[in-house]
Amino acid sequence: MSIQTECFNFCKQIWKLSYRAEVIALIHSLGQRSGFGELMQNFVGHQFLTPLYIHYNQSDFIDNTSGIRLPTVLHQLSEKELSFLLKCHFLLNFINEQCVQKIVEKFPELKPSLNPYERFMSLDVSNFSINDCIDPRMIQPLVESFHKHEACQKILNEIPEDLVRLNANVLPENIKILFGGLFNSIREMPSWVRDIPEKNTNEYWAYCLIRCAVCINSILRNINQLIYQAFLREQLVVFNEDNIIYIGKHQSNFVCEDVELTIQAQEETIPCLPFDIVLMKYTSGKNEVKTFANIISLRFSIGIGNQGMTQGFDLRVVDESLNPYPALVSTSR
Amino acid sequence: MRVRKIYTDNPDREQWKMLLHFSYPESIQKFFDSQGVGNKNDSNLIENICASVLQAKEYFDTSKIASLQIAPVLLYYGVTNLLSAFASLKTGRELGITGHGMKIADNNFDLTNLGDIKVIPSNASAGSLSILNRSYGSSIDICDKGAWRLAELFGAIPDLFNDFITYFPGEEPSVIPIEEVYTGQFYFDRFSTDLLSRFNDQDILPDRVVNYKKAYLPNQSQSDYVILYRRLNYEDISTYSLVGEKFLVISRNKQGTMVYLPLEIVILMILFCFGFLCRYKASLWNPFVRSDYSGKKLLIETFLDYSRRVVPNLALNYISDKRCIFVNQVVSTIDSSEEHSKREIEELVRSEVNKILTQKNRRGE
Numbered sequence: 001m002s003i004q005t006e007c008f009n010f011c012k013q014i015w016k017l018s019y020r021a022e023v024i025a026l027i028h029s030l031g032q033r034s035g036f037g038e039l040m041q042n043f044v045g046h047q048f049l050t051p052l053y054i055h056y057n058q059s060d061f062i063d064n065t066s067g068i069r070l071p072t073v074l075h076q077l078s079e080k081e082l083s084f085l086l087k088c089h090f091l092l093n094f095i096n097e098q099c100v101q102k103i104v105e106k107f108p109e110l111k112p113s114l115n116p117y118e119r120f121m122s123l124d125v126s127n128f129s130i131n132d133c134i135d136p137r138m139i140q141p142l143v144e145s146f147h148k149h150e151a152c153q154k155i156l157n158e159i160p161e162d163l164v165r166l167n168a169n170v171l172p173e174n175i176k177i178l179f180g181g182l183f184n185s186i187r188e189m190p191s192w193v194r195d196i197p198e199k200n201t202n203e204y205w206a207y208c209l210i211r212c213a214v215c216i217n218s219i220l221r222n223i224n225q226l227i228y229q230a231f232l233r234e235q236l237v238v239f240n241e242d243n244i245i246y247i248g249k250h251q252s253n254f255v256c257e258d259v260e261l262t263i264q265a266q267e268e269t270i271p272c273l274p275f276d277i278v279l280m281k282y283t284s285g286k287n288e289v290k291t292f293a294n295i296i297s298l299r300f301s302i303g304i305g306n307q308g309m310t311q312g313f314d315l316r317v318v319d320e321s322l323n324p325y326p327a328l329v330s331t332s333r
Numbered sequence: 334m335r336v337r338k339i340y341t342d343n344p345d346r347e348q349w350k351m352l353l354h355f356s357y358p359e360s361i362q363k364f365f366d367s368q369g370v371g372n373k374n375d376s377n378l379i380e381n382i383c384a385s386v387l388q389a390k391e392y393f394d395t396s397k398i399a400s401l402q403i404a405p406v407l408l409y410y411g412v413t414n415l416l417s418a419f420a421s422l423k424t425g426r427e428l429g430i431t432g433h434g435m436k437i438a439d440n441n442f443d444l445t446n447l448g449d450i451k452v453i454p455s456n457a458s459a460g461s462l463s464i465l466n467r468s469y470g471s472s473i474d475i476c477d478k479g480a481w482r483l484a485e486l487f488g489a490i491p492d493l494f495n496d497f498i499t500y501f502p503g504e505e506p507s508v509i510p511i512e513e514v515y516t517g518q519f520y521f522d523r524f525s526t527d528l529l530s531r532f533n534d535q536d537i538l539p540d541r542v543v544n545y546k547k548a549y550l551p552n553q554s555q556s557d558y559v560i561l562y563r564r565l566n567y568e569d570i571s572t573y574s575l576v577g578e579k580f581l582v583i584s585r586n587k588q589g590t591m592v593y594l595p596l597e598i599v600i601l602m603i604l605f606c607f608g609f610l611c612r613y614k615a616s617l618w619n620p621f622v623r624s625d626y627s628g629k630k631l632l633i634e635t636f637l638d639y640s641r642r643v644v645p646n647l648a649l650n651y652i653s654d655k656r657c658i659f660v661n662q663v664v665s666t667i668d669s670s671e672e673h674s675k676r677e678i679e680e681l682v683r684s685e686v687n688k689i690l691t692q693k694n695r696r697g698e
Contacts, residue, residue, distance in 0.1 A: 241564055242550065245562045245563065264562045
């Protein structure tokens with residue numbers, strides 16, 4: 001089964017966790033707390049690591065010019081709260097490590113590029129055990145489906161082990177570029193995405209490795225995000241014919257497929273943030289669209305000039321492996 | 334319904350020219366062939382259609398020069414002939430009409446209180462009203478829905494919306510005007526919140542707006558406007574005035590069912606009522622025509638003028654399945670080469686700036 005299917009199956013196990021209700025209450029209460037609420041909006045996409053990052057890096061939030069702490073009061077996390085967050089983060093990080101373990105054994109230099117958490121912040125969670133979080137057998141189908149993914153298979157079975165040692169900085173930088181602004185046309189893409197080197201050369205294999213690493217990093221980020229969303233909610237946000245007003249640009253470039261859409265703002269604001277995974281399900285003309293996507297950015301338009309309230313979204317489509325960049329693997333053949 | 338623009342400096346003459354096309358048997362035969370309906374050898378049916386169209390034209394023309402003493406009767410016969418001719422043409426069969434299919438409620442008529450005069454549909458199987466009501470798209474059995482007050486009927490005419498507000502204060506309209514707005518990205522519709530005060534129960538959305546859910550998402554209420562965002566697969570559910578003003582159709586509760594009538598039928602019922610009054614209640618009609626104080630006479634004249642213009646247009650819409658708009662303007666070439674929205678221009682500029690920045694970055698500048 002696909003990574004997406006296995007991930008959804010795993011999410012159903014999350015719903016059954018005895019400590020889930022406490023996690024929901026904690027995350028919601030953090031959103032209400034002075035300091036955390038605002039800061040968590042600025043560090044989206046890192047799941048349980050976001051509040052932990054804020055907690056452990058409070059000095060980062062001091063305005064150097066005025067010396068005033070921003071925000072002025074940052075509530076401390078209690079030991080119990082810290083323990084919950086660390087436990088949940090441990091679970092997600094454990095899945096990531098299980099997924100990339102074999103690849104890291106083959107290419108240790110890739111480690112910081114594969115696990116999305118490595119670049120953001122590493123925490124010592126060695127005192128936790130997976131058995132404290134969930135029955136480890138529940139994770140296996142997801143990990144196995146991940147190992148079958150084309151990007152993993154390519155790295156494990158095709159790319160030569162004696163490939164020239166990579167500069168450890170190159171991969172993270174490239175991944176940063178890909179997650180940064182992204183490109184509207186092929187001309188804007190960096191050469192490592194655009195230009196395919198001559199086959200079976202070192203350059204060619206390095207090129208394949210970078211592309212596969214980007215995919216793996218992205219897939220893991222989406223797995224983490226889906227599981228995080230499963231902790232908090234039992235339904236994905238759905239953009240469909242009951243809320244979409246307008247579909248703007250729907251464009252594919254060399255690496256990804258982006259959609260811009262506008263929905264009618266609801267009485268209750270749709271609970272989503274950048275990096276959230278949403279479902280797009282609608283019929284446009286004769287085309288039936290049913291696909292998952294990451295929120296890249298969102299805008300809220302209040303009813304100025306009697307125009308009503310709308311929410312605008314830039315979305316990046318993910319495939320059934322939760323990969324937003326499937327072309328990076330498919331063109332590395 | 335798709336729009337068909339017809340360029341002319343005289344809409345009335347042009348529309349009748351198009352209608353009179355069907356006063357010739359060969360045109361009807363060709364129409365039957367093209368639509369796969371009727372029997373082109375059924376000369377009785379074909380001659381009936383030809384005669385009805387020609388008689389309708391005569392009635393319409395005569396009603397223009399007649400005074401208010403008989404003009405409503407003439408126009409009623411003109412409209413009933415025209416509507417039945419085109420219903421027969423479209424279906425390719427005789428309609429089997431044996432009477433008007435409506436009567437006027439027997440009460441003390443007070444022409445200064447015009448809105449309270451009632452039209453009662455009758456004879457569901459062979460009455461002209463019931464048969465034409467079905468032919469022109471209504472799925473209700475009009476005879477089951479009780480009497481219709483003239484005020485209710487006037488409230489369903491888009492072009493007379495302002496007259497309705499003036500002459501029937503306190504009455505609920507059956508159409509409300511809406512504005513189409515373009516944001517630069519998409520269209521939406523809105524109407525003034527003031528209009529809601531015309532309704533006893535202001536909660537008319539979405540249930541009372543006919544086919545609302547085919548067109549719009551749940552409405553948003555702003556201070557001055559009710560905002561109607563269109564669904565992704567928007568269907569135009571509006572009705573339009575002759576000059577293209579857009580209206581929502583509001584259903585009415587008749588005998589426990591929310592119903593609305595096709596505009597052709599609304600006009601037919603009002604004309605029948607006025608025709609009945611001038612023909613059978615002359616003792617009331619004559620003094621009203623001679624010395625009306627209330628201004629209702631002006632309303633009736635306005636309505637007759639409007640009917641003469643709109644009914645042939647509605648017949649054309651019906652037979653062509655298009656909304657025929659007669660425009661008096663010089664035909665010009667559509668130049669789409671230079672049409673860029675503000676948003677498109679922004680995109681072009683952004684793309685060019687990005688290109689320059691990318692090149693500079695590559696050169697290390």
